[in-house]
Amino acid sequence: MKKKLIAAACMLALGSTAYAGESEVKDRHGFYSYIGIHQLDLDVARETNERVGGNFGLGWAFNKNWQIEGLYNYTDDAFNSAVGARTDIETYGLDVMYNDTNWFGSTQTHPFVKVGYGKHEDKYDVYHEDFEDEFYKVGLGIQHFANDNVFMRVGLDFLDSGERGDDKNAYFNIGYFFGETVRAGAAPKVEPKEEAKDSDGDGVLDADDRCPGTPAGAAVDAYGCALDSDGDGVADYKDACPNTEAGAQVDEKGCKIQPKEEVVVDMRLNFAVDKYAIKPEMVSEIAKVAEFLRQYPDVNAQIQGHTDSTGSNKYNQGLSERRANSVKDYLINNFGIDASRLSAVGYGEERPIADNATEEGRALNRRAEAHAETMK
Template sequence: MKKLLLLTLSGTLLLGAGQFAQAHGVYFQSSDNTFLRDGSGNCFRTSGWRPGTQVEGCDEIKPEPPGDSDMDGVIDPKDECPNTPRGARVKPNGCEYDSDGDGVVDSRDRCANTPRGAKVDATGCIIELLEPITYNLRVEFANNSDQIRAQYQDDFQKAAELLASDPGVSVTIEGHTDSNGTAAYNLDLSQRRAANVARALIASFGIDPSRLSAVGYGESRPIADNSTADGRQRNRRVEATVQVMVKKPAQ
């Protein structure tokens, strides 16, 4: 009686010429190292086996059907988007749908039905675009006066509304005078003018005092000729630039 040679080969026992014991049965290998047949006569493709006894009846073997690695219902040879998430709805080519056309597939889109052409982030939600809005508050004063005239009420309203729209914005209120009087007196007068404008925004419109700073520059920063009445009037002023960032409508 012939002795059976037992060898370990990658977790497989070689029982005899062309016979391999697997965990689920004995397999017979073809001599051309192409097919195996199990104990029930079923043939299938294989590779990496040593030549053994020719397996009869395997010349008509049909290859196993192609797999579907990501289980999306599209076989691997036709799947243009492998590794789609389990359960994702895919097109015939195996790629996920992007229902709202924003460039983010449905399984990752947290904001469905975004408007066409809107800029979105990686989650499919519209990116909030901001644009700057600037308002220049300008208040002129009578000669040697720090009193605010009623004609500027609407200007204060506009400045206050912008400040209210962006609580993080702070503003410097700058006071100025013409060249009449001493430099020291004009410095004090300009400071009082700036402070009065700040107080008006605080008292009438509820602006947080910490967001406003008043600075007097006296006669040091004229914007017009102090030798004329019109020039002096323009120099007796308070100026403040309010710039806030507001949401820009989606495009």
């Protein structure tokens, strides 16, 4: 077995040139595992013969120099002459390892030293009680990376078991490194950059565009929002009335909205009791309304009918509506006013303008009026 381990050390030495042309390893970090064989040479005080066994371990490399690992060795069928029985020996341990990557001038092949702690458990055949003892460890060896992942090592550990004596353990391992190897001059990992986009084609990249979806050709500011030069709340590209003065009320096209006021067209129509027909002397008054509507072609008018308090509320409501409609129809039929510009409503006796207790007051209340909205 010792000859085999020496041969393994020679293989490591010969393999040290395998990566001579590769760039230097600047660092290693990550998880690894290994399996191997060993020869456990127990102190003579144990009266147990040397035996070959198998082992495996799991470890973590903090960098190219420092590692920590846990291991398990199984040595079977050793004979203890003191008790006259065979025993299987299980060994557990935890080691801290230092790799001297400058010793050989190669980061692929280098010596290492380690210290650790562990336990032996002797598993005797029947009729013998199992035995357990602990030890402290110092070890040294050589480790070689065949490539960035596969490695081999050969080493010798010295185990101090106190009163149980000093043991030795020679071993050869083959392992696999799952972590990351960083080499000198290696190109840094660069995540592929996502191509910058300007989805709405306004000249502002999507990452900076606060107003995505701006229509093609619209002038925008540095944030991709459509310009509103006159500050009326309507973007320039859809502003039909640019340069509106500050504070002006505008419509959806950006044009100034003229405030409206309601005016009563001076039309003096007073009806006889319980009458709604248009008499000849009323025509000149109705003509005033027609003239007003021709002067303001965008203005609509509402014809309002009223009554005095004579009669029931229900009858007066109907009478007021008939008076309003008679004036509306006369404007349409005799003055050619578009029907869409006129509406008629009756208010019955609800809105008197004079005292219904007198005949003169009641005459004034039997009336029709024209109301229109005009721009100020």
